[in-house]
Amino acid sequence: MLDVKETLVKSPLTCLIVDDSAFMRFHLRRMMDSFDNVIASEAANGNEALREYGRLRPDIVLMDIVMPGMEGVETVKKICSEDPKARVIMISSVSYQEKVAEAMSAGAKCFLPKPVTTEELRRAIQSVLTPTTDN
Amino acid sequence: MRLDFVKIFVDSTAVLFRELIGPAVDVPSISMKPSPVAGREVMAIIGLAGEAHGRVIFDMDLFTAVQLAGHMMGEPSPGMTPLVRSSIAELASMAIGRAISKINDGGMRLRMSPPTVITGANLVSYDQCFETLVAPIATAYGEVRVNITIQDLD
Numbered sequence: 001m002l003d004v005k006e007t008l009v010k011s012p013l014t015c016l017i018v019d020d021s022a023f024m025r026f027h028l029r030r031m032m033d034s035f036d037n038v039i040a041s042e043a044a045n046g047n048e049a050l051r052e053y054g055r056l057r058p059d060i061v062l063m064d065i066v067m068p069g070m071e072g073v074e075t076v077k078k079i080c081s082e083d084p085k086a087r088v089i090m091i092s093s094v095s096y097q098e099k100v101a102e103a104m105s106a107g108a109k110c111f112l113p114k115p116v117t118t119e120e121l122r123r124a125i126q127s128v129l130t131p132t133t134d135n
Numbered sequence: 136m137r138l139d140f141v142k143i144f145v146d147s148t149a150v151l152f153r154e155l156i157g158p159a160v161d162v163p164s165i166s167m168k169p170s171p172v173a174g175r176e177v178m179a180i181i182g183l184a185g186e187a188h189g190r191v192i193f194d195m196d197l198f199t200a201v202q203l204a205g206h207m208m209g210e211p212s213p214g215m216t217p218l219v220r221s222s223i224a225e226l227a228s229m230a231i232g233r234a235i236s237k238i239n240d241g242g243m244r245l246r247m248s249p250p251t252v253i254t255g256a257n258l259v260s261y262d263q264c265f266e267t268l269v270a271p272i273a274t275a276y277g278e279v280r281v282n283i284t285i286q287d288l289d
Contacts, residue, residue, distance in 0.1 A: 020249060021228070023207065023221035030209075066228065068249050093232025094247070096239035113236075114229045115155060 012037040013125075016056060018049040018075065019064040019091075024114075028062055028091070031118045035125075046070025046078075053079050053086070060125060063108070065092035065099065073099075073106045080107025087128045091116055137187055137285045138268070140238055144191060144283050145270045147234035152272060152279075155226070156206055161273045171267045171282035176200070177215075178258055179227035182248035183235075189265070189285035193227045197254070199277030206276070215254055224250040230281075 017028045017040055025042045032040040041056055043049040045067055053061065061079065065072035072090060079086050088108045092099075095113035103111055109128040112120055145162060152160040173194035183189045195203070197215060204222035205211045212219050227250045235245045265284040272279045 021221050021225045022218055023204075023225045026208065026218060026221075066232065066247065066249055093229040094236055095232070096236040098239065099236075114225075114232065115151070 012039050013060070013129075014038075014056060014058040015040045016043060016049065016052055016058040016061045017041070018043045018046075018061060018067075018072070020044055020067040021064070024064065024091075028116075028121075031116075031121050034118060035122065046072070046075035049075050050078055050082075054082070057083070059087065060128060061086065061088045062121075063088050063090050065090060065094050065103065073103050076103060076106040076108050089121075089124050089128060091121075137287065140187065140234075140285050141268045141283050143237050144231065144234045144285075145268075145281060147237065148230040148270075148281055149272060151226075151230045151233060152274060155229075156203065156274050156276070159275045162270055163273060165268060165270045168267050168269050168282075170265065171284070172269050173280065173282050174258055175280070176254060176256060176258065177223060178253045179223050180251045180253065181227055181231045183231075183245055183285055184248070185245040186243050187245060187285050187287050189283070191227070191231055191284075192282040193223070193230075193279055194258070194282065195223075195279045196277055199274070199279065200254075202276035203274065203279075220252045220254065224252045 015032055017025050019025050029040050032038045043052045063072045076088050089110045090103045090108045091112045093114040100111045110124045112124055149162050171192050173192040175194045176197040177195050177200040179193040181191050200223050201212050201219055204219040207222045231247050235247055238245055268283045270281045
C-alpha cells in the first residue's frame with residue numbers, strides 16, 4: 001500500500017500520467033488505482049502534459065521519454081522551469097546512462113526503466129514524496 | 136549488416152518476452168534473408184537512426200497479437216482493438232529501447248522512432264533492398280518474427 005501520511009502532499013495523491021502509448025496509460029493508471037487514495041489523470045504528448053500540469057498541479061508526474069513531437073526530457077525541462085518543486089518520475093524503455101543523466105538534469109527526481117512493476121512504482125513514488133533536506 | 140547489434144536486439148527481445156510473457160520463450164534459429172519476410176497480419180515497425188540506420192519489424196498472426204496483448208493487459212481482448220494495437224507497439228518499443236540502451240552504453244549513438252503498428256491481410260514489407268536478419272521467437276501464444284536491418288552510415 002502506498003503510504004502518503006508522512007509525505008509532503010495532502011491526501012488524496014494526484015498524479016499525471018504522460019505517455020503516447022494508450023497501453024502504458026492504461027497499465028500505469030491501473031497500477032495507480034491499486035494504491036489507496038490516488039487520483040490519476042492522463043496526457044498523451046508533451047504539449048498536453050504542459051497544459052494538464054498547469055491546470056492540475058499534480059503531486060507527481062509519470063513521464064515517458066520517446067514520444068512524437070515534444071519528447072519527455074524536453075517536457076520535464078519545461079514543467080520544472082515553471083514549477084521547480086515538480087516531482088517527475090521518468091518511465092522509459094530508453095534507459096542508457098546519458099539519457100538517464102539528461103532526464104535527471106532536466107529536473108526528474110527518479111528514473112524507472114520499462115517494464116515497471118507495481119512494487120517498483122510504489123517505491124519510486126514514496127522516494128519522491130519523502131521529505132529531504134532539499135525540499 | 137551490424138551483426139553485433141543484431142545479437143543485442145534478439146537477446147533483448149527474448150529476455151523482455153520472458154519477463155513479460157513467461158519462461159516458455161525460445162529463439163530456435165536465426166537466418167539472413169535478402170529482405171524482410173514480414174507478411175503476417177500484424178506488423179510493428181520501429182526505425183533506427185543515429186550512427187547507424189535501419190529498422191526492426193515485428194510480425195505475427197492476429198491470434199498471437201491478441202493473446203500477447205491480453206497477457207500484457209491482464210485481461211482477454213475480444214479482438215484487434217486500439218488497446219491491443221497499442222500493447223503490441225509498446226512491446227516492440229520496450230524490446231528495441233532496451234537494446235538501444237545497451238548499444239548506447241557501449242559508446243554508440245542510436246535513436247529509435249516511436250513504433251508504428253499496421254494490421255491487415257497479406258501485408259508485405261517493401262524494404263526489398265536491405266539484407267535482413269530474421270529471428271523467429273516462439274512464445275506460448277505463437278511465433279513473433281523479428282526482422283532486423285541495421286547498417287553503418289556510408
